[in-house]
Amino acid sequence: MPKVRREIRNVDRDTTISRRDVVVVAKEIRAKRSGEYSIKTNTHKTAPKLQRKK
């Protein structure tokens, strides 16, 4: 039997925040932590723009 990861689930809770907003913010924090990209400039550090030599 193939092993699978259980899907994250939740109930519709009476809350002032939406799960989608939390996911967006959490992903921004994760990206900042891992240095994947700069939130300020929204540019990927791991994929710098290529400088074409003239």
Add this chain to the structure above:
Amino acid sequence: MPAPTYAQSVFVNCPFDSDYAALFDAIIFTVHDCGFVARCALEIDDGAQVRIDKIFELIQKCKYGIHDISRTEPDPISGLPRFNMPLELGIFLSARRFGSGRQRQKVCLVLDKERYRYQQFCSDIAGQDIWAHDGDIQKAVKVVRDWLRNATANSNIVIPGGGRIFERYELFLSELPQLCQNLNLDQDDLIFNDFSTLVVGWLEANPW
């Protein structure tokens, strides 16, 4: 996001006081990181519904139950012990004993500070799955994780180890202040519904 089924719902019956908050939050995180959904009486704020009816309804919806009976000290103000946790454990066990159909599949974990201390104040629960957390968050995470893992032993579900979940919980805690700030929440005054939504959103953004 799919709604949880009966077999994915965990009724959390633990103290709600500030002294227990660190353990409570860690248990909620662990339940969700194992792919289950934590349900507790704090999630319903319907003044029209009688509290015991809320508890009956939640217990009916949950196959699993985590019951912490460690709070045996008298309340500092009233001088009396609180009996809510043993009462809700009794309701859960009764549902399994006298209920029908899937209610008879109920599984529960009983937590205390020390493993055999219950024999001195609640000896009738002997024979249940009783484990100690020693008031230690890391141990509580491991006990809850191992119990949920054993409960799903015959399935093809993979659950990370207790040490890995604890590392992820520490990471979540380190990012919680920023999370709250960006979402205009007061970290020191998070209600259960907001906290669990933060946990679920963070887990979705940080898969293991």
